[in-house]
Amino acid sequence: MKIKTKYHGEIDVKEDGVLNFEQGIPGFAVEKKFVLLPLPENDLFHILQSVSTPQLGFVVTDPFLFTKEFDFELDQGSVDTLGFTDEKNVKVLTILTMKETLHDSTANLQAPIVINLANNKAKQVILNDSNYQTKHLLFAQPEQAGKE
Template sequence: MLKTKYHGEIEINEEQILHFESGIPGFLEEKQFVILPLKEDSPFLILQSVATSELAFVVTSPFIFFKDYEFNLDDSTADKLKLEKPEDVQVMVILTLQDKFEDSTANLQAPIVVNEKTNLAKQVILNDPAYKTKHKLN
């Protein structure tokens, strides 16, 4: 059983766990997360820590809100994630939700890249001045 921030206690299986070898910035000791739906038919997901029930991030695919979003993954990161084909990649961005939803922002400077075949994941810091930590959702 996994205690979660938004879903109470739920059953998960090992295949659902994402492995962040180096943790994520600000939470380096947090190495295992699961992705849970926020609610049915929603583009928003919850990235829930397996170890810490209170630690969960609202995430989404950046391509839903930012059609032109793109970046190149360096070879070192691709190797660490054991990526072989572009189809194996899932990209998510962490959201900062506001009381007025239209004021909510996405962190495009630090996307989360997941190898869906191996469940290896990493939050990548981009050095692209076009992307900031707080882009308003369109």
């Protein structure tokens, strides 16, 4: 099917690649179908693009690439909603807030996107863990000048 996108123009996508967010995404409750599109010449970042709203595309990445200690347990309701039967089918992404420089960009670790690759069901899960923020820096900040 053809869709219009924020960053890729009009493209063809396969229907079996459409992710279904049964409850939408917080703040975008009516947006239920998205596709994951690669960024050219970049394996770290993708666009989570709405199928129905061309201007709605989120830059996303695998949070484990940038935050090795990131860990959470998915609640049973989410496990049931997503239909998980095998943890090998779990894909986790985080929405990024891109800044002028990549070094200042942040990741929303408090609300990761969890995808069941076996059935393309997806959900943005809100974590109640105070260790994770909505604006977690992607890269560790260098030590301040003069600090020993």
